[in-house]
Amino acid sequence: MSSLFAFPGQGAQQVGMLHQLPAGTSASLEEASDALGEEVLALDSDEALHSTRAVQLCLLVAGVACARLLLQRSPAPDYVAGLSIGAYAAAVIAGSLDFADAVRLVALRGELMQRAYPQGYGMTAIMGLDQATVERLLAEAEGPVFLANINADNQLVIAGSDAAMAAVAERARALGAGAAKRLAVSVPSHCQLLEAPARELAAAFAEVELCRPAIRYLSGSSARPILDPERLRDDLAFNMCRVVDWHGTLRTAYERGVRLHLELPPGAVLSGLARRVFEQGTVVAFQGARLDTLDALLREEVSRSR
Structure with a gap:
C-alpha cells in the first residue's frame, strides 16, 4: 500500500486562498515573495485572480506550503502528481525543482499564456x-x-x-x-493553441537545474512516472499544450498500489475524481481536515506497506 499527494490545477482557485492557509506556512509565503520580488498575499483577491499569472502562482504557493507543513510531522508520500499547474508543486515536493525557480517559472508561464490569448x-x-x-x-x-x-x-x-x-x-x-x-479559466490550456508559449517557457527552463525526483513523480500528461530530469523538464515546460490524462494518472497510481489519495489545497475537486478510481482505499482533501488526522492516515499507509 502507498500514498499520493495530488495538486489541483487552474479552476480550483478561491478568493483569499493564501490568507486562509494554516499556521506554519508563513516561511513558504515569504520565500515565494522573495523569489517573485512582490508580496504574494496580494495575489489572492477577487480582482487579482482575474489574472492567469496570479491564479497559477497562488495554486503553486498554496500546494507547496501545505505539503511542506504536513511533511514536517508526517511520512513523505510514495508518489506526487499535479493536474496542469499542479505539476509544478508536485515537482517541488518531489525534490526535483527548487521552489524559488518554480515561482519564477510559473510567473512567466502565466504571463505567456495570458499574453497569447488575453480574451475570447x-x-x-x-x-x-x-x-x-x-x-x-x-x-x-x-x-x-x-x-x-x-x-x-x-x-x-x-x-x-x-x-x-x-x-x-x-x-x-x-x-x-x-x-x-x-470553467473559470481564461486561456485555452492543454491544446496546440499554446505550443508557441510552451516553447518560450522551455527556453527559460533550459537555464534551470532539475534533479532526479526523490519522491516518484507521475506525469499528468503521459500518466506515467518520470525519473529522468530532462524528461521532467520537457513534461513541465510543455504540459500547457498537451492533453491532461488525469483519469489515466489516477489509474496508474491505483495499479501501483496507491490506496491513500491526499489532495492539497485549494478545494476538493480532485478528490471527487479520485473516488471513481479508488474503490478500495481512502480519498481525503487537506482543506477542511485536521493535520493530526492526515498524519495518522499517512502513518497507517506506511505501516501497511511494511
Missing part, C-alpha cells in the same frame, strides 16, 4: 458523454476547439475559442450531456 478563449467541461462522442463533435466543429482534459470516462474538458466551445456545448447537450459548463 477558455475551457469548458462536458459531463455525461464518452470521449469518442466528444472527439466526434470536435472534429465537426467550426473554429478552434480541442480536447484538453480527460478527467474521467464521462468527464472531459475542451479548450478553444468562446464561440467554438459554445457551439460544441450546445450539440453536447442535445446528445444528452449532463452538463456543459464554462
Whole structure:
C-alpha cells in the first residue's frame, strides 16, 4: 500500500486562498515573495485572480506550503502528481525543482499564456458523454476547439475559442450531456493553441537545474512516472499544450498500489475524481481536515506497506 499527494490545477482557485492557509506556512509565503520580488498575499483577491499569472502562482504557493507543513510531522508520500499547474508543486515536493525557480517559472508561464490569448478563449467541461462522442463533435466543429482534459470516462474538458466551445456545448447537450459548463479559466490550456508559449517557457527552463525526483513523480500528461530530469523538464515546460490524462494518472497510481489519495489545497475537486478510481482505499482533501488526522492516515499507509 502507498500514498499520493495530488495538486489541483487552474479552476480550483478561491478568493483569499493564501490568507486562509494554516499556521506554519508563513516561511513558504515569504520565500515565494522573495523569489517573485512582490508580496504574494496580494495575489489572492477577487480582482487579482482575474489574472492567469496570479491564479497559477497562488495554486503553486498554496500546494507547496501545505505539503511542506504536513511533511514536517508526517511520512513523505510514495508518489506526487499535479493536474496542469499542479505539476509544478508536485515537482517541488518531489525534490526535483527548487521552489524559488518554480515561482519564477510559473510567473512567466502565466504571463505567456495570458499574453497569447488575453480574451475570447477558455475551457469548458462536458459531463455525461464518452470521449469518442466528444472527439466526434470536435472534429465537426467550426473554429478552434480541442480536447484538453480527460478527467474521467464521462468527464472531459475542451479548450478553444468562446464561440467554438459554445457551439460544441450546445450539440453536447442535445446528445444528452449532463452538463456543459464554462470553467473559470481564461486561456485555452492543454491544446496546440499554446505550443508557441510552451516553447518560450522551455527556453527559460533550459537555464534551470532539475534533479532526479526523490519522491516518484507521475506525469499528468503521459500518466506515467518520470525519473529522468530532462524528461521532467520537457513534461513541465510543455504540459500547457498537451492533453491532461488525469483519469489515466489516477489509474496508474491505483495499479501501483496507491490506496491513500491526499489532495492539497485549494478545494476538493480532485478528490471527487479520485473516488471513481479508488474503490478500495481512502480519498481525503487537506482543506477542511485536521493535520493530526492526515498524519495518522499517512502513518497507517506506511505501516501497511511494511
